[in-house]
Amino acid sequence: MSAQLFLDGVHRSFDGFKAINNLTLSVDKGDLRAVIGPNGAGKTTMMDIITGKTRPDGGEVLWNMSTDLTRLDEAAVANLGIGRKFQKPTVFETHSVEDNIRLALKAPRGVFATLFHRSDKAEEARVTALLDQIRLTHLRTEDAANLSHGQKQWLEIGMLLAQEPDLLLVDEPAAGMTDAETMETAELLKSIAGQRTVIVVEHDMDFVRALDCRVTVLHQGSVLAEGSLDHVSARDDVIEVYLGR
Numbered sequence: 517m518s519a520q521l522f523l524d525g526v527h528r529s530f531d532g533f534k535a536i537n538n539l540t541l542s543v544d545k546g547d548l549r550a551v552i553g554p555n556g557a558g559k560t561t562m563m564d565i566i567t568g569k570t571r572p573d574g575g576e577v578l579w580n581m582s583t584d585l586t587r588l589d590e591a592a593v594a595n596l597g598i599g600r601k602f603q604k605p606t607v608f609e610t611h612s613v614e615d616n617i618r619l620a621l622k623a624p625r626g627v628f629a630t631l632f633h634r635s636d637k638a639e640e641a642r643v644t645a646l647l648d649q650i651r652l653t654h655l656r657t658e659d660a661a662n663l664s665h666g667q668k669q670w671l672e673i674g675m676l677l678a679q680e681p682d683l684l685l686v687d688e689p690a691a692g693m694t695d696a697e698t699m700e701t702a703e704l705l706k707s708i709a710g711q712r713t714v715i716v717v718e719h720d721m722d723f724v725r726a727l728d729c730r731v732t733v734l735h736q737g738s739v740l741a742e743g744s745l746d747h748v749s750a751r752d753d754v755i756e757v758y759l760g761r
């Protein structure tokens with residue numbers, strides 16, 4: 517097997533409730549994967565387990581089929597090149613867009629440093645390339661505080677990219693975005709995949725459709741269905757868990 521990330525029989529209960537129940541999931545290097553599922557399906561808990569925030573009661577989470585992430589803490593997981601973007605954007609509001617990226621370039625993985633350093637040419641080229649990728653070149657000298665919600669999300673994605681993650685976990689990026697921002701975010705994540713692996717948890721089906729990628733449906737802590745969005749959304753069991761019939 518060649519999966520970059522392989523969850524094997526993972527369990528986690530909270531007060532007897534099985535939030536993650538024998539979850540097995542495999543993602544290859546460079547994949548773009550959407551994870552969907554009704555409220556309480558275990559999506560956030562799954563991300564928490566991958567990133568070392570929550571320890572499972574059992575099972576393994578293998579990185580490159582060798583390192584069991586469940587034995588590591590959050591900092592060690594981040595250090596392996598696994599970056600996480602939470603739903604709420606966290607950028608340095610009183611710094612310019614380009615300085616936010618510069619700070620992230622200097623920081624150790626998983627921690628944004630708080631000191632500025634002198635920039636060199638290579639670093640400036642990287643800042644320029646990242647700003648271009650996240651579509652914020654025209655706003656590079658603007659304070660981050662003045663960005664729209666969607667632009668702040670892109671900036672934070674850019675800050676994570678500055679840290680060269682191999683795997684990017686993104687939690688509901690489209691929440692609160694305009695329709696145009698939502699579609700641009702899908703394009704951005706598609707442009708990141710291939711070089712990096714991207715796993716996106718999302719509720720917005722227009723966004724998931726725009727991602728045009730393999731979809732995993734979680735339900736009661738395990739995988740209910742997997743395949744294209746058309747494939748999974750045509751299944752009676754998926755329709756049932758979404759519509760509660």
Ligand SMILES: Nc1ncnc2c1ncn2[C@@H]1O[C@H](COP(=O)(O)OP(=O)(O)OP(=O)(O)O)[C@@H](O)[C@H]1O
Pocket residue numbers: 530531535553554555556557558559560561562
């Ligand atoms: N720290 C915790 N303590 C107790 N129960 C928890 C904890 N974390 C999660 N749960 C429970 O586990 C279940 C799965 O929650 P989780 O947040 O992973 O679902 P989700 O699929 O991300 O849902 P949503 O789409 O609403 O964010 C829920 O019933 C939740 O209440």
